[in-house]
Amino acid sequence: MSAAHDQGAPGPPLLALRGVSKRYANGTVAVAGVDLGIEAGGFVSLLGPSGCGKSTLLRMIAGLDPPTAGGIAWRGGARPSLGFVFQDPTLMPWRSALDNVALPLRLAHVPKAERHRRAREMLSLVGLADAAGSYPRELSGGMRMRVSIARALVTEPEVLLLDEPFAALDEITRFRLNNDLLRLWGLRRFTAVFVTHSVFESVYLSERVVVMAARPGRLHADIRLDASSHRDEAFRTSPAYAALCRSVSGALEGAMAA
Amino acid sequence: MSAEGIALPRELRLLGLRRSTWPRILAPLLMGLLALGAWEFAVRHFEVPAYILPGPVAIGQTLAENWASLLGSLAVTLRITLLALLLAVVTGVALAMLFSASRWVEMTFLPYAVMLQVTPVVSIAPLIIIWVDNVQAALLVCAWIVAFFPIVSNTTIGLNSTDRNLLDLYRLLGASRWQTLFQLRLPAALPFFLAGLRISGGLSLIGAIVAEFVAGTGGNSSGLAYRILEAGYQLQIPRMFAALALISLSGVAIFLVLSLLSHVLLRRWHESALGGER
Secondary structure, three states: OOOOOOOOOOOOOEEEEEEEEEOOOOOOEEEEEEEEEEEOOEEEEEEEOOOOOOHHHHHHHOOOOOEEEEEEOOOOOOOHHHHHHEEOOOOOOOOOOOHHHHHHHHHOOOHHHHHHHHHHHHHHHHOHHHHHOOOOOHHHHHHHHHHHHHHHOOOOOOOEEOOOOOOOHHHHHOOOOOOHHHHHHHHOOOOEEEEOOOHHHHHHHHOOOEEEEEOOOEEEEEOOOOOOOOOOOOHHHOOOHHHHHHHHHHHHHHHOOO | OOOOOOOOOOEEEOOOOEEHHHHHHHHHHHHHHHHHHHHHHHHHHHHOOOOOOOHHHHHHHHHHOOHHHHHHHHHHHHHHHHHHHHHHHHHHHHOOOOOOOOOHHHHHHHHHHHHHHHHHHHHHHHHHHHOOOOOOHHHHHHHHHHHHHHHHHHHHHHHHHOOOOHHHHHHHOOOOOOHHHHHHHHHHHHHHHHHHHHEEEEHHHHHHHHHHHHHHOOOOOHHHHHHHHHHHHOOOOHHHHHHHOOOOOOHHHHHHHHHHHHHHHOOOOHHHHHHOOO
């Protein structure tokens, strides 16, 4: 944590991947030689077909799996605070929504009153203030995912990693959660790394789309999107959005052919 | 059939139970009463002597007349049963935690736990009664041997089937080994443990009764099995039935109490506790 928070100054990126590879014990190469730098405060999507190693890459960034070659370096040396959102809501069914959100604070021995206050605050931020006492089984799929996101953000992490969090949701719910995620990102200004296989979702959410090719998983294209346009429902139907989707889609097709 | 969202329409309740719960209680009760009526009728109609098959009324009378001594025996048997169950829970959960902590320990000891389980307790009971001086302790060991296996095997499965993602999350959040065990793996194993406990409850009663039969303990601290043996020698068949009725009612009571415990602990989160809503 020695590095100062230099606003916009061109320094080393927050996260630098150099030649990161992952080979499983059975010989399968999931990720091969990925070089990638991610700046602080950005919203980056990792886009690719299934089996391109994007989830593996995310797990390596999180420190859940070590790379078999290459290195992952954080600015300042130490890993910053992370939030992780899984593909499934991954809630503890025996705990209420409030206690699920408060889990990271509980594990860090934050006193009960304090962690409940912060968890409540986070729940109302995702629009679930009334569901604090409900158990996961009593919530809809979309609500469970909101609880999961609230849990990932309750510690106010510098980096939020999301592994296809909305893949299992219906489109209406997904659009709503897309907007919620962007609102939270605007509010908290964490660095977001978002894994998805949806071109539309990646373009709608991010400032930068990293397209990956499969077998072995590697980088194919790195597309920076115009971040100035306001992301809302009007943007979804705008010609600018359609054009961006077309170019990202083209890159993805190139990746599939590669 | 349940609706999406939080608010499920509240079902009508009768005396605190769901209306759909009542048939579950009344139907078997009615069936039982009919069977008892038919039994009583048959015994009277065919004039079956009481030393072959007594009717329910005669059994009830015997139960009332011998209430004090039978209740004393019931207390003795239940004490062994509950102690054995308690011991099975403590050792079973401890062993399951050991098994799940180390594959080596599991590989080494599980076959012997299985061996202990598949050997009929009747065949080991005489040995145990010879080896263990104290009769009560011998009975306890026999009942424990039968009761502990379902708890070990179920809890081990429960501890080993924790959601992988939740384990990753705990690791990511820097949880200690103990935090992961007590706040994640043990609660996640609870439904498995409770399923094992319900089986073990019935088995510990069976184990206690079998051991009492083998031991054939006399004296003033003897259990229900001894009452049955004793009544058999004296050809007092109604008293055999009275003791038998107490045993099976105790078994049912143990099952109901453990089912209730399981329901209370799991009702808000586990699928198995949703039976009433189907």
